[in-house]
Amino acid sequence: MKIRQFQEIIKTQFRMRQVPLVLQMPITSRCNSRCKTCNVWKSHDNNDIDPQALGEVLKDSFFSEVRSVGLNGGELTLVPKFLEILENVLTLPKIKNLYCISNGLFPKRLFEYLEKAKELCNKRGVHLHICISVDGYGKVQENVRGVPNSFKKTQEVIETLYSHREKYCDSFSVGCTISIHNIDNIKETQSYLESFKGLAVEYHCAIPNKRIKTFENADYYVLKDDKKRLQVAEFFYERYLQSKSIQQRYQNFSNFYFLTHKGQERINTCDFLCRDVTIDENLNFMLCATASEVIGNLKEHSASELVKTKRYKMVQSEIAHYCNHCGHYSYHPLTLKGRLEYIKHDMQNRYVWSYYEIDRSNIKKNIYGHLSFFKFFFIEYFRQLYYIIWKLQ
Numbered sequence: 001m002k003i004r005q006f007q008e009i010i011k012t013q014f015r016m017r018q019v020p021l022v023l024q025m026p027i028t029s030r031c032n033s034r035c036k037t038c039n040v041w042k043s044h045d046n047n048d049i050d051p052q053a054l055g056e057v058l059k060d061s062f063f064s065e066v067r068s069v070g071l072n073g074g075e076l077t078l079v080p081k082f083l084e085i086l087e088n089v090l091t092l093p094k095i096k097n098l099y100c101i102s103n104g105l106f107p108k109r110l111f112e113y114l115e116k117a118k119e120l121c122n123k124r125g126v127h128l129h130i131c132i133s134v135d136g137y138g139k140v141q142e143n144v145r146g147v148p149n150s151f152k153k154t155q156e157v158i159e160t161l162y163s164h165r166e167k168y169c170d171s172f173s174v175g176c177t178i179s180i181h182n183i184d185n186i187k188e189t190q191s192y193l194e195s196f197k198g199l200a201v202e203y204h205c206a207i208p209n210k211r212i213k214t215f216e217n218a219d220y221y222v223l224k225d226d227k228k229r230l231q232v233a234e235f236f237y238e239r240y241l242q243s244k245s246i247q248q249r250y251q252n253f254s255n256f257y258f259l260t261h262k263g264q265e266r267i268n269t270c271d272f273l274c275r276d277v278t279i280d281e282n283l284n285f286m287l288c289a290t291a292s293e294v295i296g297n298l299k300e301h302s303a304s305e306l307v308k309t310k311r312y313k314m315v316q317s318e319i320a321h322y323c324n325h326c327g328h329y330s331y332h333p334l335t336l337k338g339r340l341e342y343i344k345h346d347m348q349n350r351y352v353w354s355y356y357e358i359d360r361s362n363i364k365k366n367i368y369g370h371l372s373f374f375k376f377f378f379i380e381y382f383r384q385l386y387y388i389i390w391k392l393q
């Protein structure tokens, strides 16, 4: 285990503030979609982040270790000064990754922005990733988005990025948000997205979220309907069994676990409680976008000042009470409990058949079969523990 990882674990345990490595930035409240899973478009604020003010904010040494920045909205293709904002983000001294999310409903502007963004990122040696949100195939997507006849635009964007990725970005993926509005058709969506061989697709549940103003009333949330909750759990369980990489297995397993425990048991860590932070389009400073209240405004106080205030402590402690009920960021590493639960499930799943196959026809074979079963079971169990806990894999 690396010393830095160990220090981070200890600091997180005691909720000690660390400088952020990831910065999440919803840069606008403008949106051209009318999603059933979001209320941002209903407010008609149409605010964009101010590029110059952002540049000043990011000069604070608090942001000096940031490696990855996520730019989203609203919809970033509607921001006239997107490239100026990007230039200011790229002044961060240690930035290495830029992760943009778009709904793909404005293809022309998206391709224009991406081409220029790639040029700017490449000059700085920054990896540009674009994620396109797709919540269904055809009418399902249009129904969730509330924008008739829009699916062909989404298709155009996916097909273009899939075949000309190197022109627009360094990597490309699709994000599918699951809600009660699209779970019945999830297989159709999955098979459409699988038709793009090798395309990275990340499935996650639409959850209650303060940033998009649905925290108090998320009627799209699958936990509101027991049948839908189990449908989604089954979907993630199937993906868990079929995952090729260990990271995908963890992620799908934690989603399955969270849903089967009715949203009461999170088994992922989350760096937004003690380390990473969010800045919104009004330069409000928050911890996560999910459950954090605004700690202060960066036009009035620097981030270094804000993390020393009583309000910071209060907001952090409020969020910590909520974290166990939060299904966001299931790609974050598993907690210790999560790792043990994973091993238990994985081992049972893998060894359960060999247990029933033990030859019980005579006492000798029966004892021998049980002993070798337990020997392999425990060796495998401890081997997994070693890799998972010590090597943090």
Ligand code: SF4
Residues within 6 Å of the ligand: 269, 270, 271, 272, 273, 288, 289, 290, 291, 292, 319, 320, 322, 323, 324, 326, 327, 328, 329
């Ligand atoms: S509420 Fe969710 S996103 Fe926010 S810090 Fe907790 S686990 Fe992370």
